[in-house]
Amino acid sequence: MKEDHRIKNIEYPTLNGMGRKSSALFAKPLHALRLIALLGIIALPFTVQAQTIAEYQQQAAKNNPELKAEYQHYLSALEESPIVGALPDPEVAFAYFISPIETRLGPQKARISLTQMFPWFGSLSDKRSISEAQAKAQYEVFQETRNRLFYQTEKALIELYELDQSLEIANENLDILNSLVEISLSRYETDQASQVDVLRAQIEQEDLKTQIALLEDNRNVLIQKVNELLNAEEEQVIALPDTLIPEMSIESEPELLSQLVQQNPSINRLKYQEDSAREMKTLAVKDGKPSFGVGLDYIFTGERSDVPTLADNGKDAIMARASFKIPLFRKKYNAKVQQAELNIQSVQSQITNKENKLETDLSSSLRDYYDARRRFDLYDQKQIQRVNQALSILTQNYSTDSSNFEEILRMQRKLLGYQLSRIQALVDMQVSSAYIDYLTGKNNINLNK
Structure with a gap:
């Protein structure tokens, strides 16, 4: 199986660098620069040890009962050739x-x-060819099930990564809001701020706590989903990749279309069915001998x-x-030949329809991928930096003028939204790339190796 080309050793800015401070530290009035430092969410980049999701995919493939059933069905189809060819x-x-x-x-x-x-000369050989083509078609069913399982496993792990990152961001923002509550209380006690400032900070604080609780509930559900895909006997501790690549490279659309037509298991299954239908037509002619x-x-x-x-x-x-x-009564033999010809035409139409549908899916996935990459660049390189700058200015002004406290809270809320949106865009890129791999059959098993 190919190695995961999206999980590598990279340098990527994370949110783990900022230590959390106790609320007691903020009971006293803070200097504006200390609050600015706290608002600097993004720490310096550092190199993380790469992890791959390939092991989880292999575990899912090994344990999944549906995949086992499809493989046994394929092995059963292989036994058909010596039966019909004798x-x-x-x-x-x-x-x-x-x-x-x-x-x-x-x-x-x-x-x-x-x-x-x-039977007539060559009839047994035709029956074996039909059986072999049908066995190959059944193998493509197994391969399609396996590729879909790989995609579902990767998607679930990526979503779990997103939840973990979102929880980390939300908790760090909660620390900041806790400090803002303490600051507003301290300034209120010294008549430097109004009680409304305190209430606004507490409202934002409780809203974020509710959001964190929902994220934690979603994570528990997703852990169950991952364990279901892995079919683990006991709940397994999931060790996620440390990071995802923000700049992923994919092939051009013409190259991907070529891979899709040649490697997609659903299309290959129909092609083998077409081969089987053609052999059935040849056999139908020989049945009339x-x-x-x-x-x-x-x-x-x-x-x-x-x-x-x-x-x-x-x-x-x-x-x-x-x-x-x-074979004196020719009507039934002629009907068998005509039936086989109609089956060929039917499968050919199915191939065309499947190719058109999958090409549309590929185009949609490429659109989603490029859209997610643009969003990631926007949040990562522009919006978050601008909001941080605005927060720094507002915080400095707050030390002398308490009238802009509401704007600090609004900007803090916007920063949280952009940070979560950046993670969402990164995850959308990864999911789109994984789905493109699923469509183009990147995880296919080569039987010739």
Whole structure:
């Protein structure tokens, strides 16, 4: 299986660098520069150890019952070829003459017959080809199920990463709001701020606590979903990748379209079904040809007692036989050929429809990917920096003028929204890239290796 090309050793700004301060520290009035330092959410970049989600995908593939069922179905389909490609069983018959038939050499008492039928030349080979094509189509069903499981596992892990990052951001912003509550209380006690400032900070504080509680509940549900995909016997501790790549490179749309047409399991399954339908048409033509059989009869003959000196007296008889099955009534054979031709046309139409649908899905995924990348660049390189600058100015002014406290809270709320939106954009990029891999069959297993 290919390695995950989206999880690497990179340098990426995280939110882990800022230590949390106790609320007691902010019980006293703070200098404006101390609050500015606290509002500097983004710490210096540092290198993190890369992790891959490939192990989780492999675990899911190993344990998933639906995938196991599809693989067993494929193995079952492989056993069909020797069944349909074998000659019909020979027939052995035994006959006993209740009234023996008198012949010159003696009475015939019993007969053993052996008969083997043969279809028209090449019919068995066509049946094996049909079975092999159907087995390959079933393998593509297994491969499609496996790729979908890989995508679902990766998507769930990415969403879990998003929740963890969002919780970290929200808790760090809650620390800031706690400090703002303490500052407003301190300034209110010294008549430097109004009680409204205190209430506004407390309102923002409680709203964020509610949001954090929802994020924690969502995380618990998502952990259950991941364990369901992994089919773990006991709830497993999920070790997520440390970070995601903000700048991911993907192939051009023409290259991806080519990969989609050649590698997508759903399309390949229909192509194998088309091969099977063509072989069925060839077989239908041969079914309209005669089939034949060969046989051998061994007849037990008793001795004549009235002529004991007769040459070959009581000699058993051996008889070779040949038989033909003549397809005289042509209507049903012509209908079988026409039926096979209609099946070919039906599968061809399904292939065209599937290709069109998947190409549309690919275009939509590329649109989502590029949109997420633009949003990430906007939040990461412009909006967050601008909001931080605005917060710094507002905080400095607040030390001398308490009239802009509401604007500080509004800007703090906007900073939180941009930070969460940046994580969302990064995750959307990763999910879109994973879905493109799913469409183009990047995780296919090559049976020739």
